[in-house]
Amino acid sequence: MLGFLIQRLLQAALVMLAMSALVFLGVYAIGNPIDVLISPDATQDIRAATIRAYGLDRPLWEQYGVFLGRLLRGDLGRSFVFNIPVLELVLDRLPATLELALASVLIGAFVGVPLGIYAGYRPDGALSRGIMAASVLGFSVPTFWVGLILILTFAVNLGWLPAGNRGETVRVLGAGWSFLTWDGLQHLALPALNLSLFKLAMMIRLARAGTREVMLSDTVKFARAAGLSEWTILRRHVLRLIAIPLVTVFGLEFGSTLAFAVVTETIFSWPGVGKLIIESITALDRPVMVGYLVLVAFLFVTINLVVDLAYAALDPRLRRRARA
Amino acid sequence: MTAPLLDVRDLRTEFHTRAGVLRAVNGVSFTLARGEILGLVGESGSGKSVTGFSLLGLVDPPGRIAGGSISFEGQELVGLPPARLRELRGKRIAMIFQDPAATLNPVLTVGAQMALAVQAHGGGGDRAARDLAARSLARVGIPDAVTRLDAYPHEFSGGMRQRVAIAIALLHQPDLIVADEPTTALDVSIQAQILAEMKALARENGTALVWISHDLATVSSLADRVLVMYAGRIVESGPVAQVLRAPLHPYTRGLLDSLPAMGRPGEMLAQIPGSTPSLLSLPPGCPFAPRCPRADAACAQDPPVVGTEGRMALCHHPLT
Structure with a gap:
């Protein structure tokens, strides 16, 4: 297990190195930030001084080296626009996105998996067909449109829930969280529901396919022959047997929602990192873009590592292979 | 004589498929005494496994028990509510399957x-x-x-x-264990061990055993009585020694002839010509007739029961 962990950590470090180089080069290629930073009527001296101050007169490899050196110390540079450290800027926005993404994948898992298992257990039932038809909608209706309809219905027409912003937050661990207050929870409800629809549909389909397959297996027949109730079979046998693909998709969806909840955050004016990256791209705020992308890569690598460890916890056969 | 542990009368299990009604078990009757070991022998598709699953009420849809009676200690199992059947399963009637790698949950x-x-x-x-x-x-x-x-x-x-x-x-020390080819997936040496131990355990606990197998040799070393199934029917039954020594049905004869004999290495094995018929399109009369060396015009009619309940065959032209 330890060897497996070390091997995975090394892989993760390599991925991070490659990502940092790619991101740095990619962002370097998209324009000169100096044009944005200083006014067009500045003198040549001011221009040159600014370029020197940001280290932009150095060759590319040297700039990357400086960037990498700082990165290893946890320094992502300062925002050109806000003139505060990028890490601080992103970490200030990240909790908002984190709770939104987590809320949406949790809704997807805790509602989607039971519905999917039911639909797989009774594939011909009317309710199952209804669930599956709804899941097709979840896949195919665009998120932004659903978001607008949700606002129109629940915020404008019914007036039950607020249409945007985070509402009241509570500071825990140095960050503000909405889900800890009733007001914040109300603000969280609509965007989280909006983001969860796609994940819900995915979880339903995965859980259904897995359940249908497992229900026909000898494991289930044998459990029935031993007199286990259908409920016990579903809860103790089937759920464990279909868990691995569900955990995989849960991890991937969590990562991609963290990184790319942009549309939903924009529609619901949710002050998360998605909005931050859009703003910094418009302003050509290079350190923020680079820092953000590196952080996203870091999150993805971490989530994948956790998912791999979860596999080993879920399937004892993988534990042995990893040990060998 | 005391009442049997299990009394199966005219059991019919059908599968309703798009292509028509498939009669997997077509009027099977047998009894089983407490502690008795019964071999249920037949080729793939003969209905022997479905018979076993029917005993536990575990026929998967689209299959269902369409008729007949399964009386277990005087209690009728056909039509028993699912919750009551569940109480019996595992406690009074248990089942073992062919492939333990597939039956046990790996996680x-x-x-x-x-x-x-x-x-x-x-x-x-x-x-x-x-x-x-x-x-x-x-x-x-x-x-x-x-x-x-x-x-x-x-x-x-x-x-x-x-x-x-x-x-x-x-x-739960059940009264009856249905064993569906439990040694087929194992090495030959392990097979013999498991067989011997199953027999000892059954004797020790007074557990009756229905041993389903395609292998007459296995059954002969284990069972007290044997039922031979073909196309959903029992075509021959009797004490295992009698059936093996003097089979009545040409099908049983064919099965015996196709066993490799120790004494004659290098000899071609006898085969039963043809293959098991599709249960969807059974010809009228004796289902074995197209493959039978003794078949004649009479075999287009349903075959009569020859012999008594303890030693019977379903054949127009039994071997004697």
């Missing part, structure tokens, strides 16, 4: 799976369930049973895995 420890089977019938707390599981594992000859409870199925060899499955079937 749960053996102990956890056994505890589920114990607690499906009350069984008290986790501690008591674990004790019972360990005793059952020890009884089927698994060394170091208490520590092995925490092992996963893949950490056992094939033979040991089947012993675990047998231990699960024996947990």
Whole structure:
């Protein structure tokens, strides 16, 4: 297990190195930030001084080296626009996105998996067909449109829930969280529901396919022959047997929602990192873009590592292979 | 004579498919005494496994028991509510399957799976369930049973895995175990061990056994009586020694002739020509007629029962 962990950590470090180089080069290629930073009527001296101050007169490899050196110390540079450290800027926005993404994948898992298992257990039932038809909608209706309809219905027409912003937050661990207050929870409800629809549909389909397959297996027949109730079979046998693909998709969806909840955050004016990256791209705020992308890569690598460890916890056969 | 443990009368199990009604079990009758070992022999598709599943009320849709009666200790199982059937399964009637690698759940420890089977019938707390599981594992000859409870199925060899499955079937000391080809997936040497132990365990506990197999040789070393199934019907039945020595039905004769004999190496094995008929399009009359060396015009009619209940065959032209 330890060897497996070390091997995975090394892989993760390599991925991070490659990502940092790619991101740095990619962002370097998209324009000169100096044009944005200083006014067009500045003198040549001011221009040159600014370029020197940001280290932009150095060759590319040297700039990357400086960037990498700082990165290893946890320094992502300062925002050109806000003139505060990028890490601080992103970490200030990240909790908002984190709770939104987590809320949406949790809704997807805790509602989607039971519905999917039911639909797989009774594939011909009317309710199952209804669930599956709804899941097709979840896949195919665009998120932004659903978001607008949700606002129109629940915020404008019914007036039950607020249409945007985070509402009241509570500071825990140095960050503000909405889900800890009733007001914040109300603000969280609509965007989280909006983001969860796609994940819900995915979880339903995965859980259904897995359940249908497992229900026909000898494991289930044998459990029935031993007199286990259908409920016990579903809860103790089937759920464990279909868990691995569900955990995989849960991890991937969590990562991609963290990184790319942009549309939903924009529609619901949710002050998360998605909005931050859009703003910094418009302003050509290079350190923020680079820092953000590196952080996203870091999150993805971490989530994948956790998912791999979860596999080993879920399937004892993988534990042995990893040990060998 | 006391009442039999199991009395099956005219059992019919059908599968309603798009292509028509498939009569997998077509009027099967037999009895089983307490502690008796009954061999149920036939080729693939003869309906022997479906017969076994019918006894436990475990026929998967689109299959269903369409008629007949299964009387277990005087209680009628056909039409019994699912909850009542569940109470019997595992406690009074248990089942063992062919491939232990597929029946045991790979992601749960053996102990956890056994505890589920114990607690499906009350069984008290986790501690008591674990004790019972360990005793059952020890009884089927698994060394170091208490520590092995925490092992996963893949950490056992094939033979040991089947012993675990047998231990699960024996947990509640059932009156009847239906064993569906439980040694087919095992090495030959392990097969012989498991057979001997199953026989000893059944005798020891007074458990009756329905041993389903395609292998006459296996059944002959184990069973008291044998039923030969073909196309959903019992075509011959009787005490195992009599059926093997003097078969009445040409099909049984064919099965016996196709067994490799020890004394004659290098000789071609006799085969039964043709293959099992599709149960969807059975010809009228005797279903074995197209493959039978003794068939004639009479075989277009339904074959008569020859002999008595204890020693019968379903044939126009029985061998004598």
